[in-house]
Amino acid sequence: MTVFHFFNCAILTFGPHAVYYSATPLSEYDTLGTSIKAAVVYLATALVKLICLATFLKVSESDSFDPYQEFLKALIGFIDVAGLYFALTQLTHRNISQNHKFQAVGLGWAFADSVLHRLAPLWVGARGLEFTWDYILQGLEANANLVLSISLAALGSLMWLRKNKPKTLIPIIYLSAGIVATMPSITSYLRRGLGWHFPKVVGFELFTSLVMAFISWQLFAACQRPSA
Amino acid sequence: MAMASRKPRDREMLFDSVIALVFILVACVDLCDGATVVDVYRLIQYDMSGVPFGSRLASLNHHAASLHFSPHADLSRTVLLIPLRELNMSFVREYIAESKPLGGLIFLLPRMFSFENKDGKESTHQDGSKELLKNVLGELEQILIHTNLPYPVYFAFEDDNIDAVLTDIKKNDVTGQPATATTGGYKFVVSAPEPKKVVSPPITNIQGWLSGLKTDDDAHQLPTIAIVASYDTFGAAPALSVGSDSNGSGIVALLEVARLFSLLYSNPKTRGQYNLLFGLTSGGPYNYNGTRKWLRSFDQRLRESIDYAICLDSIGAWENELWIHVSKPPENAFIKKIVEDFSSVAEELGFTVNLKHKKINISNPRVAWEHEQFSRLRVTAATLSELSTAPDLLEKTGGLVDGRHFVNEAAIVRSVKLIAESLARHIYGHQGKNIQIFADNSNLAVNPSYVRSWLDVLSLTPRVAPFFSKDDPFVMALKKELEDHTDEVNLHRDVLDGMFTFYDSTRAKLNIYQVASVTFDLLLLLVLGSYLIVLFSFLVITTRGLDDLISLFRRPPSRKVKTA
Numbered sequence: 001m002t003v004f005h006f007f008n009c010a011i012l013t014f015g016p017h018a019v020y021y022s023a024t025p026l027s028e029y030d031t032l033g034t035s036i037k038a039a040v041v042y043l044a045t046a047l048v049k050l051i052c053l054a055t056f057l058k059v060s061e062s063d064s065f066d067p068y069q070e071f072l073k074a075l076i077g078f079i080d081v082a083g084l085y086f087a088l089t090q091l092t093h094r095n096i097s098q099n100h101k102f103q104a105v106g107l108g109w110a111f112a113d114s115v116l117h118r119l120a121p122l123w124v125g126a127r128g129l130e131f132t133w134d135y136i137l138q139g140l141e142a143n144a145n146l147v148l149s150i151s152l153a154a155l156g157s158l159m160w161l162r163k164n165k166p167k168t169l170i171p172i173i174y175l176s177a178g179i180v181a182t183m184p185s186i187t188s189y190l191r192r193g194l195g196w197h198f199p200k201v202v203g204f205e206l207f208t209s210l211v212m213a214f215i216s217w218q219l220f221a222a223c224q225r226p227s228a
Numbered sequence: 229m230a231m232a233s234r235k236p237r238d239r240e241m242l243f244d245s246v247i248a249l250v251f252i253l254v255a256c257v258d259l260c261d262g263a264t265v266v267d268v269y270r271l272i273q274y275d276m277s278g279v280p281f282g283s284r285l286a287s288l289n290h291h292a293a294s295l296h297f298s299p300h301a302d303l304s305r306t307v308l309l310i311p312l313r314e315l316n317m318s319f320v321r322e323y324i325a326e327s328k329p330l331g332g333l334i335f336l337l338p339r340m341f342s343f344e345n346k347d348g349k350e351s352t353h354q355d356g357s358k359e360l361l362k363n364v365l366g367e368l369e370q371i372l373i374h375t376n377l378p379y380p381v382y383f384a385f386e387d388d389n390i391d392a393v394l395t396d397i398k399k400n401d402v403t404g405q406p407a408t409a410t411t412g413g414y415k416f417v418v419s420a421p422e423p424k425k426v427v428s429p430p431i432t433n434i435q436g437w438l439s440g441l442k443t444d445d446d447a448h449q450l451p452t453i454a455i456v457a458s459y460d461t462f463g464a465a466p467a468l469s470v471g472s473d474s475n476g477s478g479i480v481a482l483l484e485v486a487r488l489f490s491l492l493y494s495n496p497k498t499r500g501q502y503n504l505l506f507g508l509t510s511g512g513p514y515n516y517n518g519t520r521k522w523l524r525s526f527d528q529r530l531r532e533s534i535d536y537a538i539c540l541d542s543i544g545a546w547e548n549e550l551w552i553h554v555s556k557p558p559e560n561a562f563i564k565k566i567v568e569d570f571s572s573v574a575e576e577l578g579f580t581v582n583l584k585h586k587k588i589n590i591s592n593p594r595v596a597w598e599h600e601q602f603s604r605l606r607v608t609a610a611t612l613s614e615l616s617t618a619p620d621l622l623e624k625t626g627g628l629v630d631g632r633h634f635v636n637e638a639a640i641v642r643s644v645k646l647i648a649e650s651l652a653r654h655i656y657g658h659q660g661k662n663i664q665i666f667a668d669n670s671n672l673a674v675n676p677s678y679v680r681s682w683l684d685v686l687s688l689t690p691r692v693a694p695f696f697s698k699d700d701p702f703v704m705a706l707k708k709e710l711e712d713h714t715d716e717v718n719l720h721r722d723v724l725d726g727m728f729t730f731y732d733s734t735r736a737k738l739n740i741y742q743v744a745s746v747t748f749d750l751l752l753l754l755v756l757g758s759y760l761i762v763l764f765s766f767l768v769i770t771t772r773g774l775d776d777l778i779s780l781f782r783r784p785p786s787r788k789v790k791t792a
Contacts, residue, residue: 004746023765
């Protein structure tokens with residue numbers, strides 16, 4: 001029965017990634033290799049981040065919100081953006097369109113993130129006898145994270161790969177990318193600075209991820225038009 | 229150089245971060261395992277002449293229910309959580325005495341019975357309800373002890389966590405719905421190994437010797453007075469059997485009498501011409517098995533030198549009446565003298581001491597009073613007790629209800645005065661004279677704080693003899709205390725024999741998990757499945773168009789046609 005619950009939570013956490021891959025044209029163009037490469041880049045980035053965190057951050061005894069530490073953490077969080085930049089521009093891909101490239105990279109990125117951050121707690125916790133909503137919420141968070149990663153990858157590909165984009169849209173693109181990249185810090189602030197509970201935070205994440213996805217989709221469409 | 233020095237530092241950092249990662253994982257494990265944990269105390273498990281009694285199982289893994297369960301429910305896989313306040317005896321008789329199948333039983337005792345709550349201060353209830361609860365618990369204890377229960381039975385104390393759990397369970401039982409995550413289904417888990425027999429349960433009798441003043445050459449000519457109290461207990465929950473009254477009060481009185489006489493005997497002028505023998509005996513609940521072994525180990529001459537023995541049993545909760553129990557006829561000269569000593573002193577102290585005679589039936593294995601073991605060996609002896617009638621086997625042996633706040637220190641202090649004064653009159657030959665040796669405010673006065681502190685210690689120490697280790701700290705503490713007051717202290721070790729076999733595992737940790745039902749999991753699976761299907765359809769429609777989605781379902785048959 002508890003294995004059942006683990007299975008449920010695993011479906012919620014990792015299912016959308018698989019569905020995304022098989023439902024969109026990604027599967028038809030066989031972009032699995034790109035996703036895997038992006039996942040590897042994510043792993044390397046995570047390691048670098050971890051080292052930076054261990055080096056520059058003090059271990060806080062209390063769970064309180066320290067603005068300076070959080071600022072540092074947000075700065076270190078931007079290493080993610082660098083990793084994404086590397087994944088989008090430097091990796092030699094087979095001849096796939098930009099359209100599919102950012103999706104594949106975002107998907108691999110989000111999947112690696114889910115595996116790294118959520119698999120172990122899920123394995124250890126969701127099989128226990130005690131029932132909590134936490135793992136279901138965590139699965140929902142993984143969904144939000146998938147949407148955010150793909151949005152960020154889309155914005156990144158607009159920033160770095162597309163040369164001829166409307167000048168008026170450039171500040172908006174950068175602003176949106178900045179917001180998406182600082183999402184981890186924002187949620188951390190909500191959780192610890194304002195003392196929000198986990199369900200509320202997850203609701204916020206889901207909401208903002210949908211909003212950001214919509215915005216980046218519109219931006220992407222707007223940039224597509226002149227070239228088309 | 230700089231490069232070389234940096235490299236190890238990098239490695240160190242990496243090492244640190246790996247450790248951090250491990251710690252995060254461990255923290256996660258702790259967080260996820262955050263179920264409620266409660267200390268529980270198991271019902272005793274023992275065999276009497278090969279017949280099993282008590283709770284026969286220790287491990288528990290069942291769903292919980294309260295007393296509000298539906299009448300036709302099958303309870304063979306359910307733990308019943310029963311607060312003592314709501315217990316009615318008809319249920320107990322029906323379920324326990326008729327041994328209907330149950331998954332397990334957990335009794336919730338009010339906080340005032342907890343030995344950590346020694347003052348009973350929080351009890352805002354009337355004394356009447358306290359007495360009522362005491363009687364209910366006493367009756368329950370006797371039923372539990374004398375029944376064979378083929379499932380685990382535990383006792384726990386009420387606290388905020390378990391009260392919240394109980395409220396949830398009750399709510400759930402009243403609505404009659406199956407347990408789900410939202411309505412509070414609970415699983416109770418005690419993982420304990422199978423109880424093992426206690427091999428050769430030890431008995432340790434402690435004996436202290438205070439020798440009198442020799443006037444002749446032969447010390448053995450001096451008569452001896454023995455003061456004896458049994459110190460171990462027996463109760464429904466061995467880990468809770470602290471026995472403040474039976475026989476904590478006796479131990480305290482004995483130690484205080486020893487202390488008073490050690491003061492007198494330390495000065496040659498006031499040293500009496502009697503040897504004093506103090507005995508703390510084990511095995512009291514089991515027909516005073518330890519006393520019997522201890523007496524048999526005596527040298528014949530020593531046994532014959534005993535003038536008389538005073539056994540102390542349950543003297544901590546009386547108002548104005550004490551009883552002297554004897555087994556020799558009251559006309560016996562020695563008995564007469566003892567009773568006269570005691571009743572005259574009692575009269576001066578303002579209460580009465582009554583004599584009760586109960587003949588010994590040698591063929592009956594039951595030994596109701598400790599002095600009967602002396603009498604069986606033809607030593608004059610009497611038991612001083614607040615009980616007017618002899619208790620049955622395993623009754624009044626310091627069980628669950630025998631807590632600190634049912635014992636009155638003042639009663640013990642008065643008892644000590646009575647014993648010490650009567651002994652002193654006998655020893656110094658002041659019979660009939662109104663002389664107070666242990667008067668209040670003299671340096672020989674009974675020390676109430678000494679009495680209180682020992683009583684507090686005893687009320688925190690479960691003392692079921694079979695579960696004592698060989699050199700139990702408690703026994704060592706008693707020995708040390710007696711060493712302070714007497715000339716010579718000996719430990720007499722033996723093995724509890726007879727018809728009793730005990731099983732270990734007396735306390736455990738109860739894990740309470742809130743669990744979701746299978747229906748909830750199925751429902752969740754259904755919801756998640758439909759979510760994924762909707763997501764899939766949505767993505768296909770937005771990226772490839774509706775036609776693609778429809779063709780997705782048509783493709784397989786067409787492929788079959790192709791292969792055919």
